[in-house]
Amino acid sequence: MSVGNFPFVIAALLVAFGLYALLFKRNLIKMVIGISLVETGVNLFLVMVGYRSGGAAPIYTYATAGERMVLPTPQALTLTSIVIGLATTALLLSFAVFVHRHYGTLDVRKIKELRG
Amino acid sequence: MRKVTLLVAFLFVSAFLLLAATSMRDFGAPNDAAMDDYFIANAQSEVAANNVVTAVVFDYRGFDTLGEATVLFAAVVGILSLFRKLRKEERWGDER
Amino acid sequence: MNQQGMSVIVRTVTRFVYGLVLVFGFYVIMHGHLTPGGGFQGGAVVASAFALLLVAFGAAGVKGRLDKHLLQTLEEIGALAFLGLAFAGVGTVFFYNLLANSGSLFGASVALGPNAGVLNTGGLVPLMNWAVGLKVMTGIACIVIVMLVGARKEETE
Numbered sequence: 120m121s122v123g124n125f126p127f128v129i130a131a132l133l134v135a136f137g138l139y140a141l142l143f144k145r146n147l148i149k150m151v152i153g154i155s156l157v158e159t160g161v162n163l164f165l166v167m168v169g170y171r172s173g174g175a176a177p178i179y180t181y182a183t184a185g186e187r188m189v190l191p192t193p194q195a196l197t198l199t200s201i202v203i204g205l206a207t208t209a210l211l212l213s214f215a216v217f218v219h220r221h222y223g224t225l226d227v228r229k230i231k232e233l234r235g
Numbered sequence: 236m237r238k239v240t241l242l243v244a245f246l247f248v249s250a251f252l253l254l255a256a257t258s259m260r261d262f263g264a265p266n267d268a269a270m271d272d273y274f275i276a277n278a279q280s281e282v283a284a285n286n287v288v289t290a291v292v293f294d295y296r297g298f299d300t301l302g303e304a305t306v307l308f309a310a311v312v313g314i315l316s317l318f319r320k321l322r323k324e325e326r327w328g329d330e331r
Numbered sequence: 332m333n334q335q336g337m338s339v340i341v342r343t344v345t346r347f348v349y350g351l352v353l354v355f356g357f358y359v360i361m362h363g364h365l366t367p368g369g370g371f372q373g374g375a376v377v378a379s380a381f382a383l384l385l386v387a388f389g390a391a392g393v394k395g396r397l398d399k400h401l402l403q404t405l406e407e408i409g410a411l412a413f414l415g416l417a418f419a420g421v422g423t424v425f426f427y428n429l430l431a432n433s434g435s436l437f438g439a440s441v442a443l444g445p446n447a448g449v450l451n452t453g454g455l456v457p458l459m460n461w462a463v464g465l466k467v468m469t470g471i472a473c474i475v476i477v478m479l480v481g482a483r484k485e486e487t488e
Contacts, residue, residue, distance in 0.1 A: 123261060123262065124257060124258075124260065127256045127257075127259045127262065128256045128257060130256065131252040131255070131256035135249040135253070138248060138249065139245060142241050142244070142245055167262065168265070169271075170262065170263050170265075171264070171265060172264065176367070177275060177286075177287040177288060178285060178367060179279060179285040179286075179287070179444070179445050179448075180285045180365050180366060180445070180446070180447065181366075181445075183445060184444060188287070191275065191287045191288045191291050192270065192271055192291055192296070194288050194291075195288055195291040196299070198292060199299050199303045201371075202306070202307055202371060203303065205471075206306055207310075209310055209474050209478075213317050213318070213478065216478070279443050279444075280432075281428075282428055282431055282453070282454065282456065283431040283432050283438075283439070283452045283453055283454055284364035284365075284453045285452075286365060286367065286369075288367070289363050289369045290364070292369065293456050293459045293460070294426065294456060297417065300459075300463070301413075301414075301417065304410060304413055304463065304466060307470055308406070310470075310474075311406065311474060314478070315403070315474075315477055318477045
């Protein structure tokens, strides 16, 4: 029995959930969680692109002879993407700390004015 | 009014996402794997490493790792400079 | 809340577990060219050990142990070491693996096909693993310490 392209739909649903949290929530921390969900969906999609059915991990220490291996390049690119997501989330949360310290609230509708 | 605009935009984008996801190829059968087959076949003789993913990250595609190390360094420097302790007579608001 | 840390049970278990997590993180960094892992993954494991120490003992308990300037200097050393290793083989191309199959440090050849891994192989890849692992673990430890200690000090002004 074949799964068709159902796993790719799961990754697209993760990105859609993250986009919902980013657009419809008012708290800054919830918007940061939404951005993190979008990045998780994209990383999952990258890893799923390089899968060969019946394949094993591309490491020769654990492999049995004559077995197919999955593609290693999307896994390498996902490593880079996860680290960049960490850097972005850390900077966003630092800005959230500063906004809370300056305005006293984390509601995005109340921080519209540029105050000194 | 704002909520209606947001709702329409969100439905539009998620329709695009689901349409793109359902028109992908089948899961488990990559189209062009010539570069990765070369990596799997030659990583042990050229790089002398058992782990093909590490060989790809640090040897065949080392420029991407260099860019990622730069991004991590820039993020750490940015956060450390945001939380700097200022002297008593300066505050964050009035730098003139 | 984050000045005095957590309860006695958490602090005692942290004292036992901290060394084990450190050793496991260094193992993952060192064997990056044989088993799944490498510089980024091992660096994240060691950084989570630092974060566990910070959460269990509070900001006051960590002040004597982890020095922020030492961590910053180690991170810069890691970044410069990675760049220097990339320049090591610049006689041929920029990221040339100079020490693979060469017989000197990390220079043994690998038998083709599945085999149990030998630590002496890999060329420049284990050295790059160490540079990137040092950079990631000290960088994330710096971020966690500054965000916890810096936020607290401003609120009490």
